[in-house]
Amino acid sequence: EIILxxxxxxxxxxxxxxxxxxxxxxNVVSSQINVHKKYGxxxxxxxxxxxxxxxxxxxxxxxxxxxxxMNDVDAIAFTQGPGLIGSLHVGVQAAKTLAWAFNKPLVPxxxxxxxxxxxxxxxxxxxxxxxxxxxxxxTELVYMKDEWSFDILGTTQDDAIGxxxxxxxxxxxxxxxxxxxxxKLAKEGKAHYILPTPKTEKELDFSFSGxxxxxxxxxxREEKKGETIVPADLAYCFQETALDxxxxxxxxxVHEFKPKQVVLAxxxxxxxxxxxxxxxxxxxxxxxxxTIPPLWCCxxxxxxxxAAGSVAYRHKLFGALDCSANPCKEIDC
Ligand code: ATP
Ligand code: MG
Ligand code: FE
Numbered sequence: 001e002i003i004l005x006x007x008x009x010x011x012x013x014x015x016x017x018x019x020x021x022x023x024x025x026x027n028v029v030s031s032q033i034n035v036h037k038k039y040g041x042x043x044x045x046x047x048x049x050x051x052x053x054x055x056x057x058x059x060x061x062x063x064x065x066x067x068x069x070m071n072d073v074d075a076i077a078f079t080q081g082p083g084l085i086g087s088l089h090v091g092v093q094a095a096k097t098l099a100w101a102f103n104k105p106l107v108p109x110x111x112x113x114x115x116x117x118x119x120x121x122x123x124x125x126x127x128x129x130x131x132x133x134x135x136x137x138x139t140e141l142v143y144m145k146d147e148w149s150f151d152i153l154g155t156t157q158d159d160a161i162g163x164x165x166x167x168x169x170x171x172x173x174x175x176x177x178x179x180x181x182x183x184k185l186a187k188e189g190k191a192h193y194i195l196p197t198p199k200t201e202k203e204l205d206f207s208f209s210g211x212x213x214x215x216x217x218x219x220x221r222e223e224k225k226g227e228t229i230v231p232a233d234l235a236y237c238f239q240e241t242a243l244d245x246x247x248x249x250x251x252x253x254v255h256e257f258k259p260k261q262v263v264l265a266x267x268x269x270x271x272x273x274x275x276x277x278x279x280x281x282x283x284x285x286x287x288x289x290x291t292i293p294p295l296w297c298c299x300x301x302x303x304x305x306x307a308a309g310s311v312a313y314r315h316k317l318f319g320a321l322d323c324s325a326n327p328c329k330e331i332d333c
Pocket of ligand 1: 112
């Protein structure tokens, strides 16, 4: 089957044509990073306006590159939520308009399920599966007993990991988005500072606001003493502490829930040190297959929504023409 997938939950306007769940016929992503960089983060109102300007062009381009027309499309998949309401709205309206005009079924999707199914481009997914979801808005351990079954084993009590990266980068004077900047700078750093290991009540939950505050306080303390911090060392120490909690908790969940496969998902999956640590620790556990998505499908794109859309299409999980964007969409609905 041929799925046309639309993604517009944050600051990427994206459309992709996916054949039989795996074959990428086209994958067009128009990123707004260069605009939001000026403000040090995504400005929601600006994001919505740019989506409006770009959405038709991106959809046209995706169809043209794939060499098909709307008549060849079997269903229209789109990100319904979570995300920025104004951004989501643009993609949802485009999807509904196409569905109505060309009489095609609609497949509404949860954005994070797309991040998880991106791994299907690399490996066959086997269940039970455990996903470590690490992105701008999420830090979760998701257990999939079977295809299209999602249980959240642990989640963040405060900041998401990507958010913590972006905030720490800002206090270090690095450009937005902070994740790739810290990833790069930390390679030149060493274990020079001591930062607190995050603690949570529930073993598989996460917390990053304490770590983020500790970085800020350390900078202020040194400034008071008239000293300056070494940014590369602080980036290194923040990153090691943050990533160790991710990997340790994933390891605990693997021993407790015994999945056959572990996958990494979300924008922070692009982090080179996290990929290394996951390979060293989780990749070494016997009986568990580790899959790490290629860099091109870690951050937001529509191909991943198409991969998830194909599975949802086969399960006949269709939406009505009057469905709307849901910024707080839950993963199990
Ligand atoms: P969500 O998926 O939770 O809705 P989002 O879609 O805004 O959030 P993604 O596009 O999935 O987020 O990921 C963006 C995040 O990934 C940003 O916080 C960015 O800093 C982070 N990121 C990207 N590359 C890296 C990297 N190499 N190291 C660390 N973080 C990274
Ligand atoms: Mg983005
Ligand atoms: Fe995302």
